[in-house]
Amino acid sequence: MPAYKAPLRDIRFVMDDLLDFTSHYQELHDSTEVDHETQFAIIEEAAKFSENVLSPLNAIGDQVGCTWHADGVTTPPGFKEAYQQYCEGGWPALAMPEAFGGQGLPESMNIVVSELVSSGCVAWSGYPGLREGAIKTLLSYGSEALQNTYLPNLVSGKWTGTMCLTESHCGTDLGQLKTKAIPVSETEYELSGTKIFISCGDHDVAENIVHIVLARLPDSPQGSAGISLFVVPKFEVNSDGSLGNRNQVNCGSIEHKMGIHGFVTCVMNFDGAKGFLIGQKNKGLEAMFTFMNSARLTTALQGLIHAEVAYQGAVPYAQERLAMRSLSGSKNPSGPADPIIVHPDVRRMLLTIKSFSEGFRAFAYYVAQQLDLSEHGTTDESKTQAKQLLALLTPICKGFMTELGFEAAHHGVQVFGGHGYIREWGMEQNQRDSRISTLYEGTTGIQALDLIGRKVLGTKGALLSNFSTIIMEFCESQQNNQNMLEFTQPLKEVTTQWLVLAKTIGQSAAADPEEIGAASVDFLMFSGYTTLAYFWARMAQVSFEKLQQEGADTDLYSTKINTAKFYFQRILPRTATLKLTIQSGAENLMQINAEQF
Template sequence: MIAYQAPLKDLKFVLYDLLHYEQHYQNLSKSSALTRDDIDAIMVEAAKFSQQVIAPLNRVGDEQGCQWHPDGVTTPDGFKEAYQQYIANGWPLLAVPEAYGGQGLPESLSMVVSEMISAACVSWSGYPGLTHGAINTLMKHGTKWQQQTLLPKLVSGQWTGTMCLTESHCGSDLGQLRTKAVANSKGTYNITGTKTFISCGEHDVAENIVHIVLARIKDAPSGTAGLSLFAIPKILPSQTGELGQRNQVRCGSIEHKMGVHGFVTCEMNFEEAEGYLIGEPNKGLACMFTFMNFARITTAMQGVIHAEIAYQGALPYAKERLSMRSLSGTKNPTGPADPIIVHPDVRRMLMTIKAIAEGSRSLVYFASQHLDIAEYSENTKAKEGAEQLLSLITPICKGFLTELGVEAANLGLQVLGGHGYIRELGMEQNVRDSRISTIYEGTTGIQALDLLGRKVLGSRTKLLQPLLKSLFDYARSLQRHQSMCWCVAPLNEALQIWQSCTATVADSAVGDADEVGAAAHDYLMISGYAMLAYLWARMASVAEHKMADGCLDESFYRAKIHTAQFYFKRILPRIYTHNAALRSGASVLMGLDADDLQLNS
């Protein structure tokens, strides 16, 4: 099995060397006292907790899974105890404002902890993970009573939260929702309906669960314009916030899934369950996006962690496994064969995984930095700029990085060959666990449509232009550094492709709206590869400076530069294929009538 080790060296490189987080925190009104020593101490403790407490649960969770009973769901051995330790250590309080009982630290620092915990056991991480989104939703949109009654227990971790959106007949088309809400004499609502694919909708790790639920009030408009948002506790709180009577909320069944077996996914039945309206009637989807946007960034992190796990499993194996001789001459003369790491194709896979893991990490923390600015900056212009950038790059992070995470997980298994395909070493579990990340919180196709249709074309490219300008400006600045000239032309060309294909789709969509849908996936991938090219150029530049200054860990920075060069030469060229596919237009996809597409039987 993979013995997870927190990648503290690379985390510190990204936080301090690349993104200058220490100075970033000093610039935030809420974090002026946060020093590098504080950040390091939090990371070290999170690494210990992840490695010693959470990582041992990964195999247990996969093998035991969750068990449904008429009175509830039990989680795998050790999950509940680890959650109690998580609460006792104060981890849920990290990024919650002090006004609500939290520690008031930046969201990005919580992301660092989340990466380590998720990589140690992605199934376990789901139980506390969704609660943070419920907290944010209630903080921004809840009534004073809801905040006073529900938030203290959610913040402490005594209660957990869920997000109840979809139903079996509609998937991501939330306008078709049938769950109904009827006002009652108590000033609350009775909610009736069935929700499917609900993450952590029922479990035994916490004493209560607060469901954040979309439903339609009687006589509300059809479609998404008629949706309202409700908080529905499993156990209703008393006026003082203590547990009262059981609400009419039941778990009808749990799903039997491909992966993440320790992470319960439920069908939830609401039978005139009492719920509290969050925000205004018929404005539920707008409130829900507070939850969903945070969830999409945390899901993007899963692309990082599945690539990291693949690398941690594949690299040691490739160094130890002996098979055949090197094509360029024997490398292990005292052994019967050479280690497979000497073979170019194995090195191709390892370098691809490494480039994905480290590049994806840089993009997630780049986004997290702007989450901080949007939330805490006192500079109005900087705050607005961060909000606009996040609006644009959130679908790139979620859609693109999870696709790369699945690719990396598959490559990690491939490095191990037959030993990867069996359960013993844990690589096949990583593949199974990774696969859901491209589906939930909006599939890759939905993220692509959000990016191209709503964010880029919907803003008439006003959201995209500031980002592209800053990336072009950075590429231009590299021309002054001889050692970085190798990446200037390909970075510029990638940005020009991103810019030109935007104009191409905008023009073609005027005559046929299907052109947007046909181009969306390739556009997302072009955007993602271009963003990683920018960040890999920055990482290589930082490493060059460190090397020139006589750094202590020269091999680390040398590997960073070489991985950047690998990315530019071996991965970035994929952008040309996506560009060609995008420009082929909608007709090649939509040319056949649906009736012409038949099974060959």
């Protein structure tokens, strides 16, 4: 596995040149301490931690993995020590509320740090990461007593968190879950049932684990309308905040997975475990979506980090590996062959990875800014606008970025040829590790149904119209910029097609609801390619402007423009095929009987 090197110059490009984080923070409440100097002091320290502490653990976590024992799970060597160092540095509290010991910084700063941490060792990053969703759920729905009991230690990282949703018989269809919660008192319950695929369900990196659990009360209605949400600690918490007895929740086994071996995934058994109701009875799914939406953006980041890791491994190899001669004549006449980076097909793969990773960074950071504004905007209008953008862009971000992150990891293996299939280079690990990101927190198909069903058709196109207006206004602002026409013209065309396709799907679905499912994933991917085109057009526009300034980083900005050209000419045309498959309708999927497969 190549040693990770934080791409600080590109991160600065997005934060400073493209999205202007400093001005953004001035639009938020309580933003005075997040000046430019503070931003990059945080990022540089996070980069050091990722490069020096986490990156060396990446291969170890894969090769050693987690070990199950009857009394608990042991993480790979170095994981526990790295976690303690992370907590001592105050990193878990970065974007957490000051009322519970947090530093109160904006979520967008946390997202940048999360990129660095996850890139260093994606398996390790899950241990502190899942805690954030538990915190947000308790902040939004937990009683004052629950918040005071659990949040200080969750915020500090002393305790970690999980979300316990899935059961073996129901998967994503949570309306079928069977875990029971029997009342003991007005707020206390005993939970019994088995959950599977529970990330960080048991481990040795923290002294307590706070499980956020979906379960059904005895008198609840069937289906998703009868689900409630509970907090269930691994160790009970005494009135003075100290740890009490071990609760009746245990790890029955750990999953043997394709990748992220250092990140434990558990079967969790609740045998009359003591739990406490979060929010209202039978309203658990609503509360759980607070956790899920937080996790979806974090998962989307994995598309970025797997592309970045693939790029950092593939480029040096392509520059050094000698094989064959350039078709246009030798580029290395003193050597036995040319470096493979001279070959067009290798460049195609490298530029594909590059256009994905750098485009994803712009996309993810923009969405993170909307998170900031949705919670801390200075006007109701800015908050509403941000919430609408988040609603539309979150499923696109999660589904699209993870799918193309996996593609980027594939290209990383392919650049190495046969060597990419060998463990020592790390590319095959990156591909194995990347595969899960398209599955958890809702598969690509689930994200796609959410996008087209709830966010587009469910709002009668309002959310899509809102974002498409932003894109069109950008294009109009550049109509007299000759440098930008090769970007803005196709961007306007594909955005118009996006709106037309949404309307077409809605009309078809009125006659046959199956049309929604038939078009959903292709529509999500079309949406992703269009959205990424918007960010690449913006990056090109900024780069053209910066090149006019004295002392500009010519290599950086000219490379951005050339990568934007590659994206528009080689990647964006994928939307033409997606348009055709969307328009082909549901009949070609549904006409074969189930027995005929």
